[in-house]
Amino acid sequence: MINTDFNNYKILLSLVDSTSRKIGKDFIKTTALEIKKIFNAKEITITKDDLKKTQNIFSTTYNFKKTNEYLSKIPIVDQNNNTIGNINIFSLSKLSIKKDLFETLMIFAKRIATEIKRIQLENENIIISKQLEKLSITDGLTTLYNRRYFQKVCSDIFEQIKKDKIKATLAYIDIDNFKTINDTFGHNDGDIVLKKFAAILQNHSRKAIDYIFRLGGEEFCIISLNTPINYSYEYLARIMNKTIEEFNTTKYGEITLSIGLVEFDKKFENYSDIVNLADKKMYRAKKAGKNAIVK
Incomplete structure (x- = not known):
């Protein structure tokens, strides 16, 4: 002792x-x-x-x-x-x-x-x-990232694009005929469709590559890092087919998407120009008959 x-x-x-x-x-x-x-x-x-x-x-x-x-x-x-x-x-x-x-x-x-x-x-x-930080960047209905965070991510990526540090694509997605869904089934069912579609996007996203946002209403965006535009096109085509497949077994029937796809490029003056171009291409897909990707 x-x-x-x-x-x-x-x-x-x-x-x-x-x-x-x-x-x-x-x-x-x-x-x-x-x-x-x-x-x-x-x-x-x-x-x-x-x-x-x-x-x-x-x-x-x-x-x-x-x-x-x-x-x-x-x-x-x-x-x-x-x-x-x-x-x-x-x-x-x-x-x-x-x-x-x-x-x-x-x-x-x-x-x-x-x-x-x-x-x-x-x-x-x-x-x-x-x-609190998660709540500030998350869409309350779908749990995807929200518009506020979308703008920050776009800004950050564009700064890296200008320094040739990364490459990225931006897909602007709109659910076709969503107003008809709301008018036919009601807004509660419209929310169900949005949440189900968000789940499809999440389930088929690629970790550390695809970042998914709900901008509001039936509009969504996907930013894909270091993915050539042709690969992004193939990925989005699979999302479109999966959306049709999963909703065909529900009372809502076939649900299609119109998508505008662009690459981030330092030739643009700012990231807003890239977002606006993707939005315009999405509307071109609408005018072309919907259920389409314009790149």
Whole structure:
């Protein structure tokens, strides 16, 4: 058994000095490493107990045989003096921690509880921020990207096109005769058609290549990265055939698409010119009898 007869004042100063400017994970890590040094321990772990489950917060990850180790625990208590975890000190000899040193370590254990709470709140804030960001770029009905995000992506891609960093195509898609669907079946069914079509687009998109947007109403866009226009044409033809196939088995019957397809090109003055050209080509497909792609 090791009798930890240390100079408590020096230990306190050492802990304060090493952790004074630390917060969050840095504070927890620094405190653990200092305690490891104080006791010449083989490993220190910081664990948090939550609903009878133990979560590892930090570990010095030393590996040695379990049969030779001794475990001493410093409880981590919150502001209500509830034990929420432990500082676990693993050593090859049993420790005897004197009262004054134990009380010093408890001060830092309480601070660890505060930092655990800080980390938890920061993580929750990150999750909320990501959720809010997703909502800001997502179409509420179809869960596709919305017009606002479409404009940002177009702008970003156009800047890269001008620097010859990537190539991209833009498909402007309109569901044919959508007004008839709304007039015949009602707007609720119109929304069902939009959601089903969005699912078709998502299910047949290519990861990290196709980015799908609903601009509003029955108008959609697909931006395909590093895809030659002929390949984009073949991909869109498959989407058209899949749309007809899947809707033919529903009460809505055959649903077709009119599509304008263009390449991003730095010869354009801005990305809006590219979008407008794709839109015009889509209307040319409409005038040509619908169910067509104009490139």
